[in-house]
């Protein structure tokens with residue numbers, strides 16, 4: 031990495047910091063010749079994850095959209111914003127680890143439900159009730175029952 035002041039190529043890294051989202055590394059460097067300091071940023075080359083919707087349309091995966099849904103599900107529960115962001119980090123990492131460029135929206139919904147189930151039962155039921163579009167109250171009750179028995 032060339033020094034912006036004297037163009038020397040050799041320098042030492044004096045500090046490295048990972049961004050909160052884990053996608054950018056900021057490095058403070060010191061030129062070994064002129065000893066001036068400069069900053070470099072290292073970005074992960076992000077490949078968008080495409081969601082295949084029920085009707086076959088493609089849409090770029092939106093962390094913000096999922097976040098809005100999760101925030102609705104955890105409303106008034108004792109769950110911190112940090113926990114929600116960690117949840118989303120996990121989800122995104124899982125999606126990237128599939129190595130798939132396109133993921134059906136139903137697959138993402140199921141992943142969210144499994145993770146919410148681990149996080150909080152009420153949030154899970156709230157999300158599930160919207161996501162699965164329960165046809166009638168019996169579906170909802172049987173979902174609740176299986177949830178309760180799986181916790182027993």
Ligand SMILES: [Zn+2]
Nearest residue numbers: 033036061064
């Ligand atoms: Zn220099």
